[in-house]
Amino acid sequence: MRIVRTIAQLRKEVAGARARGSEVGMVPTMGALHDGHLSLVHAARADQGFVVMSIFVNPTQFTEAEDLEAYPRQEASDAALAEAAGVDVIFAPTAAEMYPEGFATTVHVGGSITERLEGETRGAAHFDGVATVVSKLLLACMPDRAYFGEKDAQQVLVVSRMVRDLGIPVRIVPCPTSRDEDGLARSSRNARLSEGERARALAIPRALGAAAAALASGECEAEAIREAAGRELAAEDLVAEYLAIVDPDTLDAVERVDAPALLAIAVRVGEVRLIDNAVLTP
Ligand code: AMP
16 A cells, blocks of 8 residues: 655556556545544445545634544554455545645536535535545546545535536545444544543434434434434534535425434534434334
């Protein structure tokens, strides 16, 4: 496995793989790898012979300076995990490589899919940062497929729309959320939870389960399902930044769950902001 730092080096590696007849898959990450990231690598490996992982803690998608500073960085152990999972090349650029002096371009995806949920709570700059960095990463690598986790369901929606709108020739492949045995969605931020906070955070998967159970018992009213989920959070004294049942394509709130709907949750547990979601299927 090679680690490259520049777009020129990455293009050379990818051109070599293509000359050998390989298709190319890409897994964009911010590092601090866990089994959730590695599940994307496994999906990529199953689809093609050459897998690129990018590791870049993108400053422009953080809307809080503390969150950016506290974000875990551990390149050496990440490289070992990536190699064992079958990554061929890690692209780990510096901020100056991604945003050279005078960088003046923003990719903005408009409309409800960026305004709701994360866009509303973290601010519009978040998805501008995501769309800009992902378009730059995709153009640097030009993979056949790029793999994104459904844990960040809104991100999948935004990236898919961007790729479609701009005609970037890549297939976006959504991958299921990987969870710890107790149900907590794997996240690089989980490492910052104390033992007590981690126990309280289990109210998040319980809330998703309570919503599914309410629906399964015949409850279709979104408000009642939301309340069932909210009770689980309240039992651990957690206040949701949002707890929303929305149309999976537009992210508009729905009143009745009579078609598949996305239940999305953002919660702060102590200092750590966690998100999770599930599709509610009647
Ligand atoms: P991040 O490093 O948090 O930006 O995540 C990089 C990619 O891994 C994104 O596409 C995430 O959606 C995905 N990812 C993060 N956590 C998980 C998880 N628990 N299961 C599946 N994919 C994940």
